[in-house]
Amino acid sequence: MLVALKKSSSKPTPEVLTDYSRKVDFLKGLLEAEKLTSPTEKALANQFLAPGRTPTISNERTPASKTVHMQTKARGLPVDEKQSATELDAVLQHHHNLQEKLAEDMLNLARNLKNNTLAAQSIIKQDNQTLTQSMRHADLNFEKLKTESERLEQHTKKSVNWLLWLMLILVCFTFISMILFIRLFPRLR
Structure with missing residues (x-):
């Protein structure tokens, strides 16, 4: 019916539709809680149900969904107090x-985190020492280099100097010896 109401041409305001949706969800949850077998489970499920929004009309004091919620909550409580106390103790013990x-x-997680942090700190110290x-x-190698x-x-400056002089002397000697060779042995035919 809610889906049909949303699709109809004369649909109500979005606020009213939202209110209807909440009430439908509440009733669905109420039906699901009724299907449970254990009285304790019913009581817990009923506590988690949220009643519909409070009414905006001033003459309506308690909304119908809230009244239904309170009645279901009261019905969900078991009659036998000893059984209730035992089940409640069992639930409390389980939670404890x-x-x-x-x-x-x-x-344990905190201990593991501490151990991991200390190990990481040790590794970082070793890496810093190695880096230093x-x-x-x-630096020493740079100075040596x-x-x-x-x-x-x-x-290289010294060897280039000597090499330059040696080459110069060799070129001069070759030049002079060629001139002498040409003077001493004119053309041979």
Whole structure:
């Protein structure tokens, strides 16, 4: 009926449609709670049901959905108080056990996190020490390379100087010897 009402040409305002949808959802939840077999489950399910929105009409004091919710809640409570107390104790004990297990799991997770953090801290310290040593070695190697580079540069300057003079002398000697050879041995035919 709600779907048909939403599709009709003379549909009510969106606020009224929303209110109707809430009431329909409440009734669906109420029917689902009635299908449960255990009185404790019925009582818990009824507590989680949310009654429809409070009315906007001033003369209506309690909405029908709230009244139905209160009646279902009262009907869901078992008559036998001992059985109710036993079931309630069992539920409370179950929740207490779950909370203890969760607390223990959280404690284990915290311990694991602490151990992982300490391990990571140790690894980072070792990496920092290795990096510092590598930087020192790199600086020493750079200084040695600079010294050797300067020495090589001086050596190449000296050898180029001697090599240049040697080549110059060789060229001059060759030139003079060619001139002498040409003067001493004129054309041979």
